[in-house]
Amino acid sequence: MRSYREVLATPAVRNVLLLGALVRIPFFAGTILLALHVVQTLHGSYAQAGALTTAVTLCIAISGPWRGRLLDRFGLRRTIAPSILVGAACWCIAPFVGYGPLLVLAAVAGLFDIPIFTVVRQAVIAATTEDNRQPALALESVSVDAAFMVGPVIGVAATALGSTRLVLFAVQMCLVLAGILMWLLNPPLRSAASDRVAERAVPRRQWFGPEFIALCVGACAAISVLAASELTLVAAVRTVGAQRWLGLLMAVWGLGSVLGGLIYGALHRSISTYLLLAALGAVTVPLAFANGPVLLGVTGLIAGLFCAPTIAASVSRLSHIVPEGGRGEAIGWHGATMTLGNGIGSSLAGIAIDAGGYPLGFGMSAAVGIGFGLGLAVLVGIVTRRHAGRADSARGHTMASPV
Structure with a gap:
């Protein structure tokens, strides 16, 4: 600590x-x-x-x-x-x-x-x-x-x-x-340091690229998972006849997020937000098999562990790829996509619950987290390698050019 x-x-x-x-x-x-x-x-x-x-x-x-x-x-x-x-x-x-x-x-x-x-x-x-x-x-x-x-x-x-x-x-x-x-x-x-050099707002084209877009999509997916899980938890509590425990179960889920955030912050190394998103989806799967308030509480606590770390890692990565002169707008876009994710997640959960009850709702939430997490991790890796290859090629041409 x-x-x-x-x-x-x-x-x-x-x-x-x-x-x-x-x-x-x-x-x-x-x-x-x-x-x-x-x-x-x-x-x-x-x-x-x-x-x-x-x-x-x-x-x-x-x-x-x-x-x-x-x-x-x-x-x-x-x-x-x-x-x-x-x-x-x-x-x-x-x-x-x-x-x-x-x-x-x-x-x-x-x-x-x-x-x-x-x-x-x-x-x-x-x-x-x-x-x-x-x-x-x-x-x-x-x-x-x-x-x-x-x-x-x-x-x-x-x-x-x-x-x-x-x-x-x-x-x-x-x-x-x-x-x-x-x-x-x-x-x-x-x-x-930035104040000393009086940095102005930087042009959007300097930071609004593939990695930033991937971060925003990942943040949108993460909030979609959380919003869908929240609505599905309400449906699950009603289905198993445990309405009086809803407030406590929500608190336990939130406690898991708090604990996860504190553990993540104490680590001495960063973790990819996309891998955390995939993990968030994976730990949501057991909720689909919970058939009572005790199991919902235990699985909810575990699922909550990856909520705060996923968002914190996303904001941390944003701070690395966006210059200080553009961070206000970048965080604004990041927040807007999370707001969009809240609406998307709730809508998808409602459709899934109507179609197959709360197990399908949690299953859909898990699929979004795992699918987008792994997919974005692969895409960002490909783009990063291509950029690195182009940079190496450019350096090679520069060194080979006659002075």
């Missing part, structure tokens, strides 16, 4: 990780609150609730690369200031209007969403060296898992204490306040 002590001993990293953990709790609470607000307070259908959350999610995904590019060009404060103002204006009104205006206001707020994930990951990368970046990104990934588990629980519990209008307003104002705090702290998004 020495690597974690060294990371947390650095004030810049510690502060960014703490800020990211606090900001993400209301972020994840807001998603479930929107659905509850539509169904409980506006007396809408679940289809309307789903349409609203889908619209907001798509708007946030669309804004990711755009906001990331602005971070690269103009820095944190000039990028998030409009987000703070637009978010405050929209969410002061949205909880207190009908479904139609709520849909429009929430979508606009999504387009101007504060790029929390991009800022935190970019700041963590900037504050670390290659020696301590892996444990720092592992902690960042673990904090996402923790917020994902805690946020929805807090949001649902808060609705039992008061109107969803007030709770939704309070949660969104927490996000606005978090944006203000982020603006005040203004964590560096580039390393000190």
Whole structure:
């Protein structure tokens, strides 16, 4: 655990990780609150609730690369200031209007969403060296898992204490306040060395190549596996008649991810994100054969071990292949593909569950992880060897040329 002590001993990293953990709790609470607000307070259908959350999610995904590019060009404060103002204006009104205006206001707020994930990951990368970046990104990934588990629980519990209008307003104002705090702290998004040379935003063509695309596809596949597994776990619990254990089983699955992330971060060598993705798919297979809450818990704990490491390894590799002047936009694209993966995974799981029950749902999740993990590993290996061959050939021609 020495690597974690060294990371947390650095004030810049510690502060960014703490800020990211606090900001993400209301972020994840807001998603479930929107659905509850539509169904409980506006007396809408679940289809309307789903349409609203889908619209907001798509708007946030669309804004990711755009906001990331602005971070690269103009820095944190000039990028998030409009987000703070637009978010405050929209969410002061949205909880207190009908479904139609709520849909429009929430979508606009999504387009101007504060790029929390991009800022935190970019700041963590900037504050670390290659020696301590892996444990720092592992902690960042673990904090996402923790917020994902805690946020929805807090949001649902808060609705039992008061109107969803007030709770939704309070949660969104927490996000606005978090944006203000982020603006005040203004964590560096580039390393000190980069600041000294005043690096500008780099052209997209310098980093948007086959390996970056493969990373984004892999991240999309990883989140698809997780989203599909989450929905399938709900179906499995209902099928075996263990609904009262759903919350505990979700927590155990999340605990597995936290443990896996901490173990990965403590390693002294990196592991290919594509091999981790394939492993994530492989450890999902036993879930298809679990026929009770105990087996679901045990297999879920094991399956969770590869969740956080897969994402952390993907972000770590991104930091190696993308120059600092392009990381904001790159992380934005990376996050957008993960958002897309969430929707794809849930849709595929629904189809599989309807066709063959929860075993087929878990089987489909496993197939996505194994197939994309191994396939991308092979493709990236081929592309890397070709580039290496071209580089060697170019050096040979240069050495053979007369001076």
